Amino acid sequence: MTAQDQTSFKARAGAALADTTLKLAIDRTTGTAERKRAAALAGFPEFEAARARGAAIKDHVIANLDHYLETFERNATAAGAKVHWAATAEEACDIVVRLCREADAKHVTRSKSMLGEEIHLPDALATAGIERVETDLAEHIIQLAGEHPSHIIWPAMHRTREQVAVLFNADHKPPPDAEDPASMVQSARRVLREKFLSADVGISGANFLVADTGATCTVTNEGNAELTTTPPRVHIVTAGIEKLVPTTAHAFALLRLLVRSATGGELTQYTTFHCGPKRPGDADGPEEMHIVLVDNGRSRMIKDEFREMLRCIRCGACMNHCVVYRQIGGHAYGGTYPGPMGAVLTPVLDGLKQSRDLPFACTMNGRCAEVCPVRIPLPTLLRAWRVRSWEEGLEKAPMRAGLGLWATLARRPGLYRLASAIAVRTLRVLGRSGWIRSLPLAGGWTEHRDLPAPAGGTFMERYKAERAKGDSR
Amino acid sequence: MTTRDSILAAVHAGLGGLRAEPDAIAAEAAGLLADLDAIRPRLAAPDPVDAFEIKAAALGTTIERVRHLDDVPAAVGRYLAAQGLPPAAAVQQTAALTALSWEGIAQDMATAPDQPAAVGLARLGIAESGSIVIHSATDSPILLAFLPLHHIVVLHASSVVAHLEDYARLLDGGSQPRNAILITGPSGTTDIEGSYVRGAHGPGFVHVIIVNDRSRA
Ligand code: SF4
Numbered sequence: 181m182t183a184q185d186q187t188s189f190k191a192r193a194g195a196a197l198a199d200t201t202l203k204l205a206i207d208r209t210t211g212t213a214e215r216k217r218a219a220a221l222a223g224f225p226e227f228e229a230a231r232a233r234g235a236a237i238k239d240h241v242i243a244n245l246d247h248y249l250e251t252f253e254r255n256a257t258a259a260g261a262k263v264h265w266a267a268t269a270e271e272a273c274d275i276v277v278r279l280c281r282e283a284d285a286k287h288v289t290r291s292k293s294m295l296g297e298e299i300h301l302p303d304a305l306a307t308a309g310i311e312r313v314e315t316d317l318a319e320h321i322i323q324l325a326g327e328h329p330s331h332i333i334w335p336a337m338h339r340t341r342e343q344v345a346v347l348f349n350a351d352h353k354p355p356p357d358a359e360d361p362a363s364m365v366q367s368a369r370r371v372l373r374e375k376f377l378s379a380d381v382g383i384s385g386a387n388f389l390v391a392d393t394g395a396t397c398t399v400t401n402e403g404n405a406e407l408t409t410t411p412p413r414v415h416i417v418t419a420g421i422e423k424l425v426p427t428t429a430h431a432f433a434l435l436r437l438l439v440r441s442a443t444g445g446e447l448t449q450y451t452t453f454h455c456g457p458k459r460p461g462d463a464d465g466p467e468e469m470h471i472v473l474v475d476n477g478r479s480r481m482i483k484d485e486f487r488e489m490l491r492c493i494r495c496g497a498c499m500n501h502c503v504v505y506r507q508i509g510g511h512a513y514g515g516t517y518p519g520p521m522g523a524v525l526t527p528v529l530d531g532l533k534q535s536r537d538l539p540f541a542c543t544m545n546g547r548c549a550e551v552c553p554v555r556i557p558l559p560t561l562l563r564a565w566r567v568r569s570w571e572e573g574l575e576k577a578p579m580r581a582g583l584g585l586w587a588t589l590a591r592r593p594g595l596y597r598l599a600s601a602i603a604v605r606t607l608r609v610l611g612r613s614g615w616i617r618s619l620p621l622a623g624g625w626t627e628h629r630d631l632p633a634p635a636g637g638t639f640m641e642r643y644k645a646e647r648a649k650g651d652s653r
Numbered sequence: 654m655t656t657r658d659s660i661l662a663a664v665h666a667g668l669g670g671l672r673a674e675p676d677a678i679a680a681e682a683a684g685l686l687a688d689l690d691a692i693r694p695r696l697a698a699p700d701p702v703d704a705f706e707i708k709a710a711a712l713g714t715t716i717e718r719v720r721h722l723d724d725v726p727a728a729v730g731r732y733l734a735a736q737g738l739p740p741a742a743a744v745q746q747t748a749a750l751t752a753l754s755w756e757g758i759a760q761d762m763a764t765a766p767d768q769p770a771a772v773g774l775a776r777l778g779i780a781e782s783g784s785i786v787i788h789s790a791t792d793s794p795i796l797l798a799f800l801p802l803h804h805i806v807v808l809h810a811s812s813v814v815a816h817l818e819d820y821a822r823l824l825d826g827g828s829q830p831r832n833a834i835l836i837t838g839p840s841g842t843t844d845i846e847g848s849y850v851r852g853a854h855g856p857g858f859v860h861v862i863i864v865n866d867r868s869r870a
Contacts, residue, residue, distance in 0.1 A: 205846070208846040208847055208848075209843075209846055209847035210847075211847075212843070212846075212847035212848070213847060223694070224694050226691060226692050226693060226694060229691045229692050230691075230692040230693070233685060233691075233692045236685055237685050240681055240682060240685060243668065244668075244672075244673060244678050245664050245668065246661050246664045246665045246668065246672065247672065247673070247675065247678055249660075249661060249664065250661070259829070265655070265656045265657040265660050266656065267656050267659065267660055271656065315854065316844070317842045317844040317845070317853060318844035321844070321845075334843070334844060334847065335844075336844060336845075337846075337847070339845075340846065341845050341846050344845055361845040361846065361848050361850050362850045362851075364845060365842055365845070365850040365852070365853055366852070368853075369852070369853060369854055372854065373766055373767070373854075374766070376854075377766055393824065393829045394829075395829055395833075401840070401841050401842055401843070401853070402840055402841070402842050402844075402853035402854045402855065403799050403840040403853060403854040403855025403856075404853070404854045406795060406798075406799050406832070406834065406855070407796075407799050407854055407855070410795045410796055410799070410832070411796070421660070421664070426679075426682035426685075427682065427686075427821065428821040428824055429686055429817075429818045429821040429822070430682065430685065430686065431821075432817040432818060432821060433685075433686065433692060433693075435817075436692075436693065436694075436817075443843060446694070446708075446782055446837075447782040447784060447835065447837045448837065449712075449836065449837050449838050449839070449840055449841060449855070450834060450835070450836060450837075450840075450855065451784075451834070451835040451837070452832060452833070452834045452835075453824075453829065453832070453833040453834075454831070454832060455829045455830065455831055455832075455833070456831055457831065458789075458831060459789075459830070459831050461791035462789055462790065462791060462831060463789070463790070463791060463792065463793060463794035463795075464789070464794045464795055464796055465789055465795065465831050465832065473660075475660045475663070479660060479663035479664045479667055480663070480667070481667075482664060482667030482668060483666070483667035483668075487667075
């Protein structure tokens with residue numbers, strides 16, 4: 181939670197719950213995302229097999245991560261890129277700032293990267309006095325608003341179009357022709373176009389690092405990554421060490437899952453492999469390419485139960501389908517990553533002590549694990565944090581922050597099971613349309629909010645059944 | 654110890670200090686790509702070029718098929734006229750295109766930041782996704798595909814491959830260019846309330862001219 185909101189989770193969640201505009205904004209985007217994902221999967225009957233394979237690919241990479249890191253480094257270096265290593269967020273920022281200074285950079289363009297947010301690169305560049313221009317439309321919006329992303333795919337999803345119009349009217353010269361999304365997108369295109377071509381350094385993230393070619397891969401729908409990385413003299417990539425894949429073909433297998441799960445498309449409009457700097461005679465491209473490989477807690481995750489979280493391909497499906505995220509939005513989580521995956525990752529990045537409320541801000545309905553394209557057992561991992569929090573003596577008062585009775589019950593599996601079994605039965609009756617307006621045990625929550633009715637059986641019931649299956653093997 | 658070595662040591666220790674032989678790792682990685690048809694979508698039509706056309710059209714890409722490469726300038730002229738654009742375009746300075754007779758279409762040698770239209774040559778097409786592929790090269794500037802509002806792409810029917818992996822295989826053996834880009838429809842964004850708007854930073858229009866250079870049985 182460094183450099184972000186220092187208020188308590190309870191206060192942030194409470195404020196979010198009272199914000200009706202926020203609720204409207206979240207519903208507009210998550211609703212569309214959920215519908216489009218469902219449609220994309222309906223057209224991809226191979227999805228179940230593909231996600232099992234996707235999980236296996238990521239597991240294979242993590243199990244051989246030292247090999248793949250060295251292979252990637254060797255091949256990227258052979259292609260002319262310079263590979264840097266950063267153990268912490270601070271080290272990563274120091275490297276990027278130093279590279280910008282060496283390039284004598286006055287202004288840099290940046291193509292959206294959650295890793296960049298994780299290491300707080302925007303703040304580091306500001307401190308260093310380097311002008312940063314965010315080129316992804318959503319990042320442009322939140323840069324104007326002076327905010328952090330509230331979603332990993334749609335960083336500005338907490339803003340309604342009316343709010344975006346206010347920001348653009350104040351900043352864009354000339355202002356947008358009208359306040360519909362199309363006119364505002366055109367206006368951003370106009371404003372950002374000049375910035376692309378005059379930047380000294382372009383900074384991007386990477387969705388994949390391809391070991392056998394040494395290429396980094398970015399995926400965007402807007403085309404801003406290529407306009408960010410091509411014109412400037414220097415291209416800097418920051419990427420987490422878990423982004424490795426063995427070959428380009430493995431990247432494609434994961435890409436099919438990523439795009440369908442994220443936006444409901446089949447492929448992003450632009451899927452780009454960046455392999456080293458400009459070659460002799462190339463018509464364009466940067467003269468230098470730097471790749472900063474960032475650990476920041478990942479190597480620690482390898483050895484405990486959170487290793488499975490390293491499979492995450494940052495699609496955002498878990499948050500789009502999370503009842504809690506859909507009530508409170510991303511900012512209330514207080515970390516870089518919101519929603520279920522954020523509740524697992526933030527304690528790793530910021531420490532359990534500061535973020536111990538997050539693993540409790542979960543109803544354990546299991547939707548996130550059902551939709552995760554690489555089958556990360558998110559509820560199990562959240563439960564592991566709860567246990568750790570108990571073990572480390574961080575839990576004291578029974579009605580601590582968050583969800584009151586609900587959280588208390590969740591910490592007592594026997595009671596929780598009983599209570600939610602009752603709830604499920606009641607809800608089925610109430611929730612014929614799939615969404616319900618009242619939920620026993622969560623009065624405070626459902627006052628203004630709808631919660632999706634459980635699909636069938638509680639998570640705990642299914643969890644026990646799964647466990648029984650596992651035991652009999 | 655350098656940061657690099659300490660990160661690698663931490664990873665290695667986290668993995669229990671074990672390390673498989675590179676050959677064994679490679680074999681396992683290859684095994685993860687076995688039976689690809691079980692984990693990828695089927696083509697939209699039996700013929701890859703038809704499948705490409707169906708997928709590309711669904712994304713808002715427009716398509717015209719012509720018989721010969723020589724027919725391309727006329728097709729470009731028709732497209733520009735239909736869009737109400739002046740008969741001018743930046744044309745990629747690559748042999749296959751510069752050899753054509755562009756009479757009636759003013760050629761810009763360089764792409765301007767607000768270029769209305771540009772004509773480029775695709776390396777290949779991918780039937781599964783309706784994507785066209787471009788590679789950076791001495792005769793292939795990447796910005797040609799990003800600066801114009803209308804990106805007109807010439808695609809040889811013979812260079813359409815079925816699946817993404819068929820393209821990946823072509824990159825094996827060290828032929829990876831600086832930039833390899835799969836372009837799948839016009840630029841777009843859903844960043845304002847999730848509603849789709851076409852034409853963000855890249856071209857708002859992609860028009861593919863498929864040159865039928867395959868010998869039909
Ligand atoms: S945890 Fe799974 S669903 Fe959530 S962002 Fe990561 S890959 Fe996507």
